[in-house]
Amino acid sequence: GQNIDQPTEMTATEGAIVQINCTYQTSGFNGLFWYQQHAGEAPTFLSYNVLDGLEEKGRFSSFLSRSKGYSYLLLKELQMKDSASYLCAVCDTGFQKLVFGTGTRLLVSP
Amino acid sequence: DAGVTQSPTHLIKTRGQQVTLRCSPKSGHDTVSWYQQALGQGPQFIFQYYEEEERQRGNFPDRFSGHQFPNYSSELNVNALLLGDSALYLCASSLAAGGRRWNNEQFFGPGTRLTVL
Numbered sequence: 001g002q003n004i005d006q007p008t009e010m011t012a013t014e015g016a017i018v019q020i021n022c023t024y025q026t027s028g029f030n031g032l033f034w035y036q037q038h039a040g041e042a043p044t045f046l047s048y049n050v051l052d053g054l055e056e057k058g059r060f061s062s063f064l065s066r067s068k069g070y071s072y073l074l075l076k077e078l079q080m081k082d083s084a085s086y087l088c089a090v091c092d093t094g095f096q097k098l099v100f101g102t103g104t105r106l107l108v109s110p
Numbered sequence: 111d112a113g114v115t116q117s118p119t120h121l122i123k124t125r126g127q128q129v130t131l132r133c134s135p136k137s138g139h140d141t142v143s144w145y146q147q148a149l150g151q152g153p154q155f156i157f158q159y160y161e162e163e164e165r166q167r168g169n170f171p172d173r174f175s176g177h178q179f180p181n182y183s184s185e186l187n188v189n190a191l192l193l194g195d196s197a198l199y200l201c202a203s204s205l206a207a208g209g210r211r212w213n214n215e216q217f218f219g220p221g222t223r224l225t226v227l
Contacts, residue, residue, distance in 0.1 A: 033216075035218075040223075042218040042220045043200070043218045044218070045216070048215060087153075089152070095158060095166045097158060097166050097168070098143075098145075098155060100152030100153050102150070102151055103152050
């Protein structure tokens with residue numbers, strides 16, 4: 001089967017750091033994506049990991065451990081505009097089919 | 111450089127009707143995937159089109175069908191609409207895997223919000 005698990009909701013304060021975890025079990029693995037989605041809008045690409053390790057991109061970093069079926073998204077220096085849902089998605093085949101988790105709703109408070 | 115576009119933005123239908131949603135991929139992309147996102151859920155893969163053929167399909171009934179045109183744009187058709195078909199329908203475009211410019215990145219359009227009454 002295919003299963004992507006991530007927390008339903010997280011809260012944090014402006015300026016803080018938050019880590020959103022994702023564990024996965026899929027029939028295949030061709031990379032893991034993180035997307036940000038504001039309410040009523042389309043998902044926007046944040047990061048892509050296919051090899052183990054940390055990928056850093058400005059205030060956002062993403063980590064992957066393929067042996068553990070685990071990834072996290074790290075958001076630093078949180079801003080109010082970071083309040084959104086964060087979707088973890090695994091590409092399970094060479095044909096780019098994405099399997100999504102239910103998303104983590106992050107609320108950033110002042 | 112135009113991104114992924116979808117039409118219409120919103121649509122209201124009644125049970126039993128048929129609907130067609132449209133998607134134009136990002137310039138330079140040749141592959142289109144369709145996803146259904148129910149409220150509070152992550153997107154669910156419906157199918158993917160490449161070279162005008164359905165290349166892969168998710169766990170959706172035959173009421174869901176699609177088409178890709180020579181200019182790479184795509185349509186999603188849903189027949190015999192059910193209340194449970196109410197969702198945000200997302201189109202994602204990408205380059206076919208294995209090409210010289212391939213980077214596995216998928217870009218999503220703004221979506222079509224379908225409400226079935």
